[in-house]
Amino acid sequence: MSNVVDMRARGLRKEYGKGEGLVRAVDGVDLDIVNGETVAIMGPSGCGKSTLLHLLGGLDRPSGGEVWLNGRRIDDISEKALARMRRTDVSYVFQSFHLMEELTAVENVELSALLAGRSPRAARRRAEELLDQLGLAGRSRFLPSALSGGQRQRVAVARALSNEPLVVLADEPTGNLDSAATLDVLQLFKDLHDAGQTLVIVTHDARIAATADRKFSMRDGALVDEARLPGALIRLED
Numbered sequence: 001m002s003n004v005v006d007m008r009a010r011g012l013r014k015e016y017g018k019g020e021g022l023v024r025a026v027d028g029v030d031l032d033i034v035n036g037e038t039v040a041i042m043g044p045s046g047c048g049k050s051t052l053l054h055l056l057g058g059l060d061r062p063s064g065g066e067v068w069l070n071g072r073r074i075d076d077i078s079e080k081a082l083a084r085m086r087r088t089d090v091s092y093v094f095q096s097f098h099l100m101e102e103l104t105a106v107e108n109v110e111l112s113a114l115l116a117g118r119s120p121r122a123a124r125r126r127a128e129e130l131l132d133q134l135g136l137a138g139r140s141r142f143l144p145s146a147l148s149g150g151q152r153q154r155v156a157v158a159r160a161l162s163n164e165p166l167v168v169l170a171d172e173p174t175g176n177l178d179s180a181a182t183l184d185v186l187q188l189f190k191d192l193h194d195a196g197q198t199l200v201i202v203t204h205d206a207r208i209a210a211t212a213d214r215k216f217s218m219r220d221g222a223l224v225d226e227a228r229l230p231g232a233l234i235r236l237e238d
């Protein structure tokens with residue numbers, strides 16, 4: 001793992017509502033995520049995990065503080081620049097997959113490569129390769145409705161990788177899966193980590209968190225605890 005910081009947050013805040021109804025969803029988060037690192041964020045429902053992920057990936061604007069991606073500040077850039085950044089530099093994996101139901105698996109995957117500026121041929125080739133790598137070659141012409149939950153989430157991961165993002169943000173990626181499919185997706189994230197992909201995973205699943213280099217607990221909008229896991233220590237000392 002290098003020391004290059006892919007993603008940085010400083011004094012990050014997000015508030016909703018006003019007066020008595022004010023909710024401090026994210027309340028002063030400082031975080032550096034290093035290239036190739038897997039970071040897990042855990043915590044009780046409502047503590048601000050999804051909000052933090054949205055701020056980090058430019059899906060939402062903070063009330064205060066800064067977000068940096070690849071050395072560039074992104075919290076104050078134009079909508080157009082933010083949209084471009086979301087197409088090219090970050091990807092998301094959601095609990096409920098968010099696949100386009102009327103498109104086949106391969107069309108879902110190639111779409112994000114097309115949006116990132118690949119030619120149709122290159123986008124199709126990359127989509128086929130990714131589906132193949134994720135064990136879905138025989139399913140590439142299937143609609144999402146003909147796939148199991150685990151297969152859908154693998155298509156969603158292939159889609160997240162097809163634009164070759166710097167950082168993949170995953171929000172409860174196993175939240176809708178049974179235990180066999182969870183193990184599949186768990187292995188997938190381990191493989192991505194081993195391939196050097198920078199990953200931020202919000203999860204309730206301790207097994208997913210155990211694959212991370214660093215694990216944070218979130219409470220009331222703040223990251224309160226950080227346990228460096230043995231795997232990370234060995235790698236950092238290399």
Ligand SMILES: Nc1ncnc2c1ncn2[C@@H]1O[C@H](COP(=O)(O)OP(=O)(O)OP(=O)(O)O)[C@@H](O)[C@H]1O
Pocket residue numbers: 016017023024025043044045046047048049050051052
């Ligand atoms: N658009 C919104 N408007 C008002 N309040 C919001 C909005 N989005 C989130 N919140 C509030 O912000 C707080 C943090 O929500 P968030 O969804 O980030 O929590 P979470 O930790 O991801 O929860 P879960 O584990 O249940 O998904 C909650 O109190 C929530 O009600």
